[in-house]
Amino acid sequence: MDLSITTHEDAYPRISSLDPSAIINCSAYTAVDRAEDEPELAERVNGTAVGILATVAADLNVPFVTHSTGYVFNGRGDRPYLESSPVDPVNTYGRTKLLGEHLAQEANPDTLIIRTSWVISGAHPNSWPPC
Numbered sequence: 001m002d003l004s005i006t007t008h009e010d011a012y013p014r015i016s017s018l019d020p021s022a023i024i025n026c027s028a029y030t031a032v033d034r035a036e037d038e039p040e041l042a043e044r045v046n047g048t049a050v051g052i053l054a055t056v057a058a059d060l061n062v063p064f065v066t067h068s069t070g071y072v073f074n075g076r077g078d079r080p081y082l083e084s085s086p087v088d089p090v091n092t093y094g095r096t097k098l099l100g101e102h103l104a105q106e107a108n109p110d111t112l113i114i115r116t117s118w119v120i121s122g123a124h125p126n127s128w129p130p131c
Helices: 008-016 039-059 092-107
Strands: 064-069 111-116
Touching: 008 039, 039 064, 039 092, 064 092, 092 111
Parallel strands: 064 111
Antiparallel strands: none
């Protein structure tokens, strides 16, 4: 199913017609380096759209799950990050993912955010720490 998640007007009717018991966001702008050249697109996908999906979930009174990234931190820590660790994104990608976290939490108090520093894929390279 094709679904635009960049406006509430597009997302709400399609999602509500499915009568979901939860909404799990699997979309993301993942080109970390390219986000510096496409900040508006990265913000629309990683920020605005996440907020819209969380709003739809709140409107439907269902939980919302989304994924974020270790890039919300600056990478200069010397121990594992905690949920309570201060955020300090150093690039556009990290800032847009943090925006998505904030918008989701504001829109839907029943939001679960999963921050991961690695996504394993045979077809997509990853590296840490963020630079």
